[in-house]
Amino acid sequence: MASNNPAPPDSTRRSERSRRAIYDAAIALVVEIGYPKTTIEGIAARAGVGKQTIYRWWGSKAEVLLEAFLDLSEQAARTAAQEREEREDREGQEGRAGHESQGIPDTGDLAADLKFVLRATVDELHDPAFEAPSRALAAEGVVNEELGRRFVAKLLEPQLQLYVDRLRSAQEAGQVRPDIDPRIALELFVSPLAQRWLQYTGPITYTYTDTLVDYALNGLAPR
C-alpha cells in the first residue's frame, strides 16, 4: 500500500516549503523589479529551487504569479478578517453570525450586508502586504490585455459573482427591482472603490463605501 502513495509526509512538507518559497520569491520580484523583468529563472534563484521545479508545477511566469497572488489574497483576507474581529471584540460589538471572509453575508438587510463586505475590502486595500504586489499586477494588466483578462477571470470575476448572487437573492426578496442586471448594478459600488484605489482619485474610508451603497440602492433622484 505504501508504495502507491507517491507523497509521503517528508516529501509533502518539502514540496509545500518549495511552493511557499516560490510564491514569496515571485511576489517579492514583481514588487521590486516589476512584472516585465520578473523571470522564471529569477524566481527560481531567489526561491533557492531549480528552474525545473517551477516548470514541473507551472507553465509560465503568469501562472506562477497568478497562483502566488491568489494565495496572497487569501492570506490578506484572513488577516483582515482576524483584525476586524479583534477590533469588534475590543469595541464590544457583536460578531456577525455566518460571516465567511470571502463570501457576502445574507442577513436579509441588503444595505448592511454590502456595507459590511465593502468595509472588509477597504481593510484589504489598506493592507501593506497586499498593496504593492496587487498594484504591480494591476498596472501590468492595464497595458497587457492578455494578463489583465486572465487576472480578472481568475481573481476579480469570482469575487464579483458573489455580489451577483447577493443581488439576485435581494431581487427575490423584492429589495432590488426585477429589471436590474446584477452584473452591472454591482459596479455602482464596486468600481468607484476600485478607481479610487487604482488612480488615487479620493480617500478610501468606511464612510465613503457606506455612502456608495446608500446612493446606489436609493438613487440620486428624489424618491
Add this chain to the structure above:
Amino acid sequence: MASNNPAPPDSTRRSERSRRAIYDAAIALVVEIGYPKTTIEGIAARAGVGKQTIYRWWGSKAEVLLEAFLDLSEQAARTAAQEREEREDREGQEGRAGHESQGIPDTGDLAADLKFVLRATVDELHDPAFEAPSRALAAEGVVNEELGRRFVAKLLEPQLQLYVDRLRSAQEAGQVRPDIDPRIALELFVSPLAQRWLQYTGPITYTYTDTLVDYALNGLAPR
C-alpha cells in the same frame, strides 16, 4: 516696437513645430518602451531637438508627458466630436445645440445630458490614437503614486468637476436630492466605465453607459 516682440512669426512657427515634435516623440516613446525607460534625452533625440530646448520649456519628463497628453486628449476629444457630428448628420439626427466637446450640456434633462457625455467618452476610449498612451500613463500611475496624483489633478479631476457642476445644477432644479454629495455621486456612472477600460472587466458600449446613468439616478431598490 518690433524689438519688444521676442517671437516674430517665423520663430513662433519654429517653436510650434518643435513643441509638436516633442509631444509626438514623448507619446511615441511612452507607448513603445514605457514610462520608466522614457528619458528627456530620448525624447530630444527622437524629436530632433536639443535637450536644452526641452529643459527650457519643461522641468521634467513628467511635465512633458503631462502636457503632451493634455494636448492629445484635446485632439482626441475634437476628433471624436467631429466623428459623432458626421455620424449624426448621416443618420439625420439633430445636432445638440450648445454642446462643447469638453463640457457637459445642460438641456434640463439630466439623464439625457449624462448619457450624451458618457457616449462621447466611450468614443474617446475606443480611439486608437488615445488608447495606447493613456494606458501607458494610467499603468505607471497605478504604481507611481506621485505621477498618478499629478495626472489625476491635472487631467482627470478637471473633467470630473464638470460632472460636479452639472449635478449641482440638477440639485438646484430638484432633479437630484439635496443631501447628495456630487463628487461621490458622479463616481456611480464614471468609475464603472473607468474600471471596465482599465481592467477589461466588461464591454464598453453606449447601452452600457446609458444603463449606468439610469441605475444611478433611479437606484436599484424599488421606487
